[in-house]
Amino acid sequence: MSTGSGGGFQDPPAEVLAEAAAAFGLLATPARLHIVWALAQGESDVTGLAERVGGTLPSVSQHLTKLKLAGLVRSRREGRRQVYLVDDPDVVTVVRLMVGQLAARAGQPSSAPVRLRELGA
Numbered sequence: 452m453s454t455g456s457g458g459g460f461q462d463p464p465a466e467v468l469a470e471a472a473a474a475f476g477l478l479a480t481p482a483r484l485h486i487v488w489a490l491a492q493g494e495s496d497v498t499g500l501a502e503r504v505g506g507t508l509p510s511v512s513q514h515l516t517k518l519k520l521a522g523l524v525r526s527r528r529e530g531r532r533q534v535y536l537v538d539d540p541d542v543v544t545v546v547r548l549m550v551g552q553l554a555a556r557a558g559q560p561s562s563a564p565v566r567l568r569e570l571g572a
Contacts, residue, residue: 474521477521478546
């Protein structure tokens, strides 16, 4: 990456790189990435997410807590249930781009659901 004035990109500040690394670190597990992918398609409660990603309620809830603390997802109350949604549209863009590119390389449409158990998680 060029830092000079030769028309290259400027290096971001260390704080920005640290924040980006932390966000990518949170998405580095198949379970959390799958949850964000599912939420990018629309909001859901913990039960719906657990069914979709093939996880247990406690594990999906723990992942959601970490994603929520990092500001990647947020929740709102709907009666007695908590509904989760992606809080940062840029994260949706990055996740859709990465998963879509990898799915295309593998010859699999990115809209095809892949359960965590199939990924070895």
